[in-house]
Amino acid sequence: MHVDSAEATRRQNPAPPKEDKINQNLPKTPTRREARREMATPAAKQRGLRVVVVGDPGTGKSSLIVALAANQYPVTPPRVVPPTRLPVDLFPERIPITVVDTSSSEGRTAELITECQAADAVVLTYACDSPETLDRLSSFWLPKLRSCQVKVPVIVAGCKLDLKDEQQGDLAQAVEPIMQSFGEIETCIECSALRQIQVGEVFFYAQKAVIYPTAPLFDQNIEALTSRCISALKRIFILSDHDMDGALSDAELNEFQIRCFDTPLQPAEIVGVKKAVKEKMPEGVNVNGLTLTGFLYLHALFMEKGQVQTTWTVLRNFNYDNDLKVRADPIPKIAPDQTLELTNEAVDFLRGIFKMFDMDNDGALLPAELEGLFSTAPENPWSSNPYKDCAENNVLGDLSLEGFLSKWALMTLLDPANSFSNLKYVCYPGDFSSAFTITRKRRVDRQKQKTQRNVIQCYVFGPRGAGKTALLQSFLGRQHSDTPTARSERFAANVVELCDDTRKKLVLREIPEVDISSLLSKKESLAPCDVAAFVYDSSDELSWQKAKEMLVQVATHGENTGYSVPCLIVACKDDLARSPLALQESIRVSQDMGMETPIPISVKLDGLNYIFCRIVHAAQKPHLSIPETEAGKARRRYNRLLNRSLMVVSVGVVAVVGIAACRIYAARKNTSS
Known part of the structure; x- marks a missing residue:
């Protein structure tokens, strides 16, 4: 979540607001243009984004859209602006955006709901000079969107900033209770269509909320990374820790930076990064380099400073989608009477993983050890049926090696896509063909x-x-x-x-x-x-x-x-x-x-x-x-009888044809004589 204060500069050409630097010694985050190739989701690039503007009558919805599209204030704004396609180069992402205006009249409620349900983001407006319209956000509009199952990010836009009374107070103070109650609100921002103040930012934040959603990564209530985000970043850390010493060395940090941002880190910058982390989180750095604790600390700082796109760039470079799941390789199509089985290579890998997490070397995984094994996955895939109690445990109830491999075999049999995804989550290095073999029909x-x-x-x-x-x-x-x-x-x-x-x-x-x-x-x-x-x-x-x-x-x-x-x-x-x-x-x-x-x-x-x-x-x-069955036997007898009949008929036909051929041959011979 991000709150922009009412203070803003006048802009003739709207551009995304500049982001604060966390610390000059922290890793360089690329400019938006430099990192663009990985930041935008493929779906957004292909079909563009649809942003729907809703709010009470007279709050400035239509004027906001026209001011952005035409770069000037409409003297006589229309009641409802037709769907408007913004110029593709308006923002650095170069993703097409269609802005849809709506009417708040009672007769068009069904149309408004339909538009919101088809939206990628919703801009919810109120008038800065009308406090009752701000109150209506929490008393009517946000509950209405929830009841209609509109599950997209919401940008709250206070229009008519030029008419705001200076005694009304700070925006953050006014909207904080609303944002606490409605986690779907990504940003609150005040703007003025008349004076062209922060008009572009409203839709930039709407676009940003779709491309770089905050909710999957950061829990605003506890101000910490979500468990799924931690799992994903932990897996990325392990994959980047090539020598498996529990820390990212200078060379590994540089390789990670180049992979994600196409930008190397200078030696002095690496020293600065580690120094900055160690000051705030001593256990974040050891003699070998940046530890997992320090790695997670850096990304938590990015979240707190609003640099959500930096973490998303990292995640998408490691093939994560917006649900923080690794995009699965396509599963080859197989016949209904074929199945998939783990290869010896995959089984050997799983044996190694089992041994690694069997901390007490007793040949079985305690519940905590199993949770640790799947700590790099979105969740433990065996926490519910049909996998929960499907395999053998030892006398103490812990999961044996045979039980562990049996569960993987069952998951591969029932859901090979899920099996492969979880292999990737536990850092299996191979591709699909190295992990699975297709059985014969x-x-x-x-x-x-x-x-x-x-x-x-x-x-x-x-x-x-x-x-x-x-x-x-x-x-x-x-x-x-x-x-x-x-x-x-x-x-x-x-x-x-x-x-x-x-x-x-x-x-x-x-x-x-x-x-x-x-x-x-x-x-x-x-x-x-x-x-x-x-x-x-x-x-x-x-x-x-x-x-x-x-x-x-x-x-x-x-x-x-x-x-x-x-x-x-x-x-x-x-x-x-x-x-x-x-x-x-x-x-x-x-x-x-x-x-x-x-x-x-x-x-x-x-x-x-x-x-x-x-x-x-x-x-x-x-x-x-x-x-x-008796029916099957009868069918078999019938088929045998039918085959015999056809054989007899075939023999008869051959005989008749043979006799006819002999007669024709004899007749031709007599004629020639």
């Missing part, structure tokens, strides 16, 4: 009768109470509580060690009973699935009947869409008395549908690893264990 795997995937995804179906959640919890080495849980989708990711000493990542995805219809309503819903497990309570005949219905639904969907998957039947709660009818029926159905016989398990007994091995083995042989 599952249809090709079926043809070749094997899969090359290292991450197997298993959909777990079953009625409520059958034991799905208990199975997932057991996979993570946890005891399942008997307390009913919410009916929501869950994931469990872990490593499965096979008999041949190979290791595969297995992801179990629990499908709630109530979600099956919604899942199967989409044609490609089974495309990412490598194997499906159908769980039922072996002591409950009704549980088996529901599981069978689900199996038929999934098998039918696979036959109709071409995304059939290997399926297994899992008879849970084997420690209880089995239902003879459920046992007989499940065996019969598995035989009829061409599947393996049901696998009995009990989560209360040890030795469950074999069920997870069976799941992985089924996925590794994608041409087997695919259930076939």
